[in-house]
Amino acid sequence: MAQILKVAMPKGRIYTKAAELFRQAGLPIPPDGEESRKLVISLPEAGMEFILAKPVDVPTYVEYGVADIGIVGKDVLLEEERDVYELLDLGIARCRMSIIGLPNWQPGIQQRVATKYPNVASRYFREQGQQVEVVKLNGSIELAPLIGLADRIVDMVETGQTLKDNGLVEMKSIFEITSRLVANRVSYRMKNEQIQQLCDRLQAVIAEPGLQLK
Numbered sequence: 001m002a003q004i005l006k007v008a009m010p011k012g013r014i015y016t017k018a019a020e021l022f023r024q025a026g027l028p029i030p031p032d033g034e035e036s037r038k039l040v041i042s043l044p045e046a047g048m049e050f051i052l053a054k055p056v057d058v059p060t061y062v063e064y065g066v067a068d069i070g071i072v073g074k075d076v077l078l079e080e081e082r083d084v085y086e087l088l089d090l091g092i093a094r095c096r097m098s099i100i101g102l103p104n105w106q107p108g109i110q111q112r113v114a115t116k117y118p119n120v121a122s123r124y125f126r127e128q129g130q131q132v133e134v135v136k137l138n139g140s141i142e143l144a145p146l147i148g149l150a151d152r153i154v155d156m157v158e159t160g161q162t163l164k165d166n167g168l169v170e171m172k173s174i175f176e177i178t179s180r181l182v183a184n185r186v187s188y189r190m191k192n193e194q195i196q197q198l199c200d201r202l203q204a205v206i207a208e209p210g211l212q213l214k
Protein backbone atom coordinates (compact mmCIF):
# COMPACT_ATOMS: atom_id res chain seq x y z
CA MET A 1 0.00 0.00 0.00
CA ALA A 2 1.48 3.36 -1.07
CA GLN A 3 2.04 6.04 1.56
CA ILE A 4 -0.06 9.20 1.69
CA LEU A 5 1.41 11.97 -0.49
CA LYS A 6 1.13 15.37 1.21
CA VAL A 7 0.69 18.29 -1.17
CA ALA A 8 1.02 21.96 -0.12
CA MET A 9 -1.25 24.07 -2.33
CA PRO A 10 -1.14 27.89 -2.29
CA LYS A 11 -4.50 29.49 -1.61
CA GLY A 12 -5.41 32.40 -3.90
CA ARG A 13 -4.56 33.14 -7.54
CA ILE A 14 -2.43 30.05 -8.19
CA TYR A 15 -4.95 27.58 -6.74
CA THR A 16 -7.59 27.84 -9.43
CA LYS A 17 -5.03 27.40 -12.21
CA ALA A 18 -3.22 24.55 -10.47
CA ALA A 19 -6.54 22.83 -9.75
CA GLU A 20 -7.47 23.01 -13.44
CA LEU A 21 -4.10 21.51 -14.36
CA PHE A 22 -4.60 18.66 -11.85
CA ARG A 23 -8.09 17.99 -13.23
CA GLN A 24 -6.84 17.85 -16.80
CA ALA A 25 -4.09 15.46 -15.69
CA GLY A 26 -6.74 13.21 -14.10
CA LEU A 27 -5.32 13.89 -10.63
CA PRO A 28 -7.53 14.36 -7.58
CA ILE A 29 -7.90 17.89 -6.23
CA PRO A 30 -10.24 19.35 -3.62
CA PRO A 31 -12.67 21.88 -5.11
CA ASP A 32 -11.72 25.59 -4.91
CA GLY A 33 -13.77 25.86 -1.74
CA GLU A 34 -14.32 29.53 -0.98
CA GLU A 35 -17.16 28.43 1.28
CA SER A 36 -15.00 26.13 3.42
CA ARG A 37 -12.29 27.16 5.91
CA LYS A 38 -10.88 23.64 6.11
CA LEU A 39 -7.09 23.76 5.68
CA VAL A 40 -6.16 20.08 5.58
CA ILE A 41 -8.15 17.97 3.16
CA SER A 42 -7.57 14.23 3.12
CA LEU A 43 -8.41 12.13 0.10
CA PRO A 44 -7.41 8.71 1.50
CA GLU A 45 -8.88 6.76 -1.42
CA ALA A 46 -6.50 8.70 -3.72
CA GLY A 47 -3.59 8.36 -1.27
CA MET A 48 -3.27 12.14 -1.01
CA GLU A 49 -3.60 14.92 1.52
CA PHE A 50 -3.84 18.59 0.57
CA ILE A 51 -2.54 21.37 2.80
CA LEU A 52 -4.00 24.76 1.87
CA ALA A 53 -1.28 27.27 2.70
CA LYS A 54 -0.44 30.94 2.31
CA PRO A 55 1.63 31.02 -0.93
CA VAL A 56 4.78 32.38 0.72
CA ASP A 57 4.77 29.51 3.26
CA VAL A 58 4.64 26.64 0.75
CA PRO A 59 8.48 26.25 0.41
CA THR A 60 8.79 26.25 4.22
CA TYR A 61 6.34 23.35 4.61
CA VAL A 62 8.12 21.46 1.83
CA GLU A 63 11.64 22.11 3.16
CA TYR A 64 10.61 20.84 6.62
CA GLY A 65 9.00 17.78 5.06
CA VAL A 66 5.51 18.33 6.50
CA ALA A 67 4.48 18.46 2.85
CA ASP A 68 6.16 16.12 0.35
CA ILE A 69 5.52 18.36 -2.62
CA GLY A 70 4.10 21.81 -3.21
CA ILE A 71 3.13 24.35 -5.82
CA VAL A 72 4.63 27.81 -5.59
CA GLY A 73 5.49 30.87 -7.70
CA LYS A 74 9.09 31.26 -8.83
CA ASP A 75 9.01 34.72 -7.20
CA VAL A 76 8.53 33.10 -3.79
CA LEU A 77 11.29 30.53 -4.48
CA LEU A 78 13.71 33.33 -5.41
CA GLU A 79 12.81 35.33 -2.32
CA GLU A 80 12.67 32.55 0.28
CA GLU A 81 15.63 30.48 -0.95
CA ARG A 82 14.36 27.36 0.82
CA ASP A 83 16.14 24.07 0.30
CA VAL A 84 13.60 22.33 -1.95
CA TYR A 85 13.92 20.39 -5.15
CA GLU A 86 12.36 22.18 -8.16
CA LEU A 87 10.77 19.46 -10.27
CA LEU A 88 8.64 21.09 -12.91
CA ASP A 89 7.73 24.43 -14.43
CA LEU A 90 3.94 24.28 -14.56
CA GLY A 91 3.71 27.30 -16.84
CA ILE A 92 0.71 28.70 -14.94
CA ALA A 93 0.15 32.05 -13.14
CA ARG A 94 2.55 33.65 -15.57
CA CYS A 95 3.67 37.18 -14.83
CA ARG A 96 6.95 39.06 -14.46
CA MET A 97 8.89 40.76 -11.73
CA SER A 98 9.81 44.26 -12.76
CA ILE A 99 11.37 47.51 -11.69
CA ILE A 100 8.71 50.19 -11.76
CA GLY A 101 8.81 53.95 -11.27
CA LEU A 102 7.20 57.27 -12.00
CA PRO A 103 7.52 58.31 -15.66
CA ASN A 104 9.95 61.13 -14.84
CA TRP A 105 12.27 59.03 -12.62
CA GLN A 106 15.90 60.20 -12.50
CA PRO A 107 18.64 58.54 -10.40
CA GLY A 108 19.10 60.65 -7.25
CA ILE A 109 21.81 60.60 -4.57
CA GLN A 110 19.65 58.49 -2.28
CA GLN A 111 17.69 55.73 -3.90
CA ARG A 112 14.97 53.85 -2.11
CA VAL A 113 13.16 50.81 -3.50
CA ALA A 114 9.98 49.40 -1.94
CA THR A 115 9.04 45.76 -2.48
CA LYS A 116 7.46 42.59 -1.17
CA TYR A 117 10.68 40.85 -2.29
CA PRO A 118 13.55 42.47 -0.31
CA ASN A 119 16.03 39.62 -0.86
CA VAL A 120 15.49 39.48 -4.61
CA ALA A 121 15.64 43.27 -4.93
CA SER A 122 18.79 43.64 -2.78
CA ARG A 123 20.54 40.88 -4.72
CA TYR A 124 19.54 42.37 -8.05
CA PHE A 125 20.71 45.92 -7.32
CA ARG A 126 23.94 44.65 -5.69
CA GLU A 127 24.70 42.65 -8.84
CA GLN A 128 24.05 45.77 -10.89
CA GLY A 129 26.49 47.70 -8.70
CA GLN A 130 23.72 50.07 -7.62
CA GLN A 131 23.50 51.23 -4.01
CA VAL A 132 19.87 51.32 -2.97
CA GLU A 133 17.97 51.17 0.29
CA VAL A 134 15.35 48.42 0.15
CA VAL A 135 12.13 48.83 2.15
CA LYS A 136 9.88 45.82 2.69
CA LEU A 137 6.14 46.30 2.18
CA ASN A 138 3.42 43.64 2.26
CA GLY A 139 0.99 44.77 -0.43
CA SER A 140 -0.28 47.68 -2.55
CA ILE A 141 3.38 48.27 -3.43
CA GLU A 142 2.42 50.77 -6.16
CA LEU A 143 1.51 53.23 -3.40
CA ALA A 144 5.15 53.73 -2.44
CA PRO A 145 6.30 55.94 -5.36
CA LEU A 146 2.93 57.73 -5.45
CA ILE A 147 3.18 58.96 -1.87
CA GLY A 148 6.97 59.44 -1.76
CA LEU A 149 8.08 56.46 0.32
CA ALA A 150 10.33 55.14 -2.44
CA ASP A 151 11.42 56.33 -5.85
CA ARG A 152 11.08 52.90 -7.44
CA ILE A 153 9.45 49.55 -6.62
CA VAL A 154 10.12 45.92 -7.51
CA ASP A 155 6.80 44.18 -8.05
CA MET A 156 4.81 41.76 -10.17
CA VAL A 157 3.28 42.83 -13.47
CA GLU A 158 0.70 40.70 -15.24
CA THR A 159 -1.70 42.74 -17.37
CA GLY A 160 -0.07 46.09 -16.53
CA GLN A 161 -3.45 47.46 -15.40
CA THR A 162 -2.30 48.37 -11.88
CA LEU A 163 0.62 50.36 -13.29
CA LYS A 164 -1.59 52.10 -15.81
CA ASP A 165 -4.23 53.02 -13.24
CA ASN A 166 -1.57 54.56 -11.02
CA GLY A 167 0.42 56.40 -13.70
CA LEU A 168 3.54 54.28 -13.23
CA VAL A 169 5.88 52.81 -15.84
CA GLU A 170 7.61 49.46 -16.10
CA MET A 171 11.30 50.35 -16.38
CA LYS A 172 12.74 46.86 -16.66
CA SER A 173 11.49 43.29 -16.41
CA ILE A 174 13.99 41.30 -14.31
CA PHE A 175 12.44 37.80 -14.01
CA GLU A 176 9.77 35.84 -15.88
CA ILE A 177 7.59 34.15 -13.25
CA THR A 178 5.53 30.96 -13.42
CA SER A 179 4.42 28.44 -10.79
CA ARG A 180 6.66 25.47 -10.03
CA LEU A 181 6.18 21.99 -8.60
CA VAL A 182 8.69 21.50 -5.78
CA ALA A 183 9.54 18.49 -3.61
CA ASN A 184 11.13 17.81 -0.26
CA ARG A 185 14.53 16.21 -0.96
CA VAL A 186 13.95 13.20 1.32
CA SER A 187 10.34 12.67 0.13
CA TYR A 188 11.58 12.71 -3.44
CA ARG A 189 13.71 9.66 -2.68
CA MET A 190 11.29 7.88 -0.30
CA LYS A 191 8.11 8.47 -2.35
CA ASN A 192 9.83 8.60 -5.70
CA GLU A 193 7.36 6.43 -7.60
CA GLN A 194 4.29 8.43 -6.45
CA ILE A 195 5.95 11.79 -7.06
CA GLN A 196 7.34 10.79 -10.44
CA GLN A 197 3.95 9.48 -11.54
CA LEU A 198 2.27 12.77 -10.60
CA CYS A 199 5.05 14.69 -12.33
CA ASP A 200 4.68 12.65 -15.53
CA ARG A 201 0.92 13.21 -15.63
CA LEU A 202 1.31 16.96 -15.16
CA GLN A 203 4.11 17.06 -17.72
CA ALA A 204 1.90 15.31 -20.28
CA VAL A 205 -0.79 17.99 -19.88
CA ILE A 206 1.69 20.88 -19.93
CA ALA A 207 3.23 19.53 -23.13
CA GLU A 208 -0.16 19.45 -24.91
CA PRO A 209 -0.22 22.02 -27.71
CA GLY A 210 -2.83 24.76 -27.32
CA LEU A 211 -3.29 24.29 -23.59
CA GLN A 212 -5.13 27.33 -22.18
CA LEU A 213 -4.23 27.60 -18.51
CA LYS A 214 -2.19 30.78 -18.41
Ligand SMILES: Nc1ncnc2c1ncn2[C@@H]1O[C@H](COP(=O)(O)OP(=O)(O)OP(=O)(O)O)[C@@H](O)[C@H]1O
Binds near residue numbers: 013156
Ligand atom coordinates in the same frame (compact mmCIF):
# COMPACT_ATOMS: atom_id res chain seq x y z
N1 LIG B 1 -0.67 39.76 -11.11
C1 LIG B 1 -0.01 39.05 -10.22
N2 LIG B 1 0.41 39.66 -9.11
C2 LIG B 1 1.05 38.96 -8.14
N3 LIG B 1 1.31 37.63 -8.22
C3 LIG B 1 0.91 36.99 -9.32
C4 LIG B 1 0.24 37.66 -10.35
N4 LIG B 1 -0.05 36.76 -11.28
C5 LIG B 1 0.42 35.59 -10.86
N5 LIG B 1 1.02 35.71 -9.66
C6 LIG B 1 1.59 34.60 -8.89
O1 LIG B 1 0.68 34.38 -7.82
C7 LIG B 1 1.33 34.41 -6.56
C8 LIG B 1 0.55 35.29 -5.61
O2 LIG B 1 -0.69 34.78 -5.41
P1 LIG B 1 -1.71 35.54 -4.47
O3 LIG B 1 -1.88 36.95 -4.95
O4 LIG B 1 -2.89 34.66 -4.34
O5 LIG B 1 -0.95 35.51 -3.10
P2 LIG B 1 -0.27 36.56 -2.17
O6 LIG B 1 -0.62 37.96 -2.57
O7 LIG B 1 1.17 36.21 -2.06
O8 LIG B 1 -0.96 36.10 -0.84
P3 LIG B 1 -1.75 36.86 0.22
O9 LIG B 1 -2.73 37.74 -0.54
O10 LIG B 1 -2.38 35.75 0.99
O11 LIG B 1 -0.70 37.62 0.95
C9 LIG B 1 2.69 35.00 -6.76
O12 LIG B 1 3.61 34.36 -5.92
C10 LIG B 1 2.97 34.82 -8.25
O13 LIG B 1 3.75 33.67 -8.45
Ligand SMILES: O=P(O)(O)OC[C@H]1O[C@H](OP(=O)(O)OP(=O)(O)O)[C@H](O)[C@@H]1O
Binds near residue numbers: 142155161162
Ligand atom coordinates in the same frame (compact mmCIF):
# COMPACT_ATOMS: atom_id res chain seq x y z
O1 LIG C 1 -0.33 43.84 -13.88
P1 LIG C 1 -1.57 43.53 -13.11
O2 LIG C 1 -2.44 42.53 -13.81
O3 LIG C 1 -2.32 44.76 -12.71
O4 LIG C 1 -1.14 42.76 -11.77
C1 LIG C 1 -0.16 43.26 -10.92
C2 LIG C 1 -0.66 43.59 -9.55
O5 LIG C 1 -1.17 42.42 -8.92
C3 LIG C 1 -0.48 42.21 -7.69
O6 LIG C 1 -1.14 42.80 -6.63
P2 LIG C 1 -2.24 42.03 -5.77
O7 LIG C 1 -3.53 42.01 -6.52
O8 LIG C 1 -1.71 40.70 -5.36
O9 LIG C 1 -2.41 42.97 -4.53
P3 LIG C 1 -1.31 43.45 -3.48
O10 LIG C 1 -0.51 44.51 -4.19
O11 LIG C 1 -2.07 44.01 -2.35
O12 LIG C 1 -0.45 42.26 -3.13
C4 LIG C 1 0.85 42.90 -7.90
O13 LIG C 1 1.48 43.21 -6.66
C5 LIG C 1 0.48 44.11 -8.70
O14 LIG C 1 0.03 45.14 -7.87
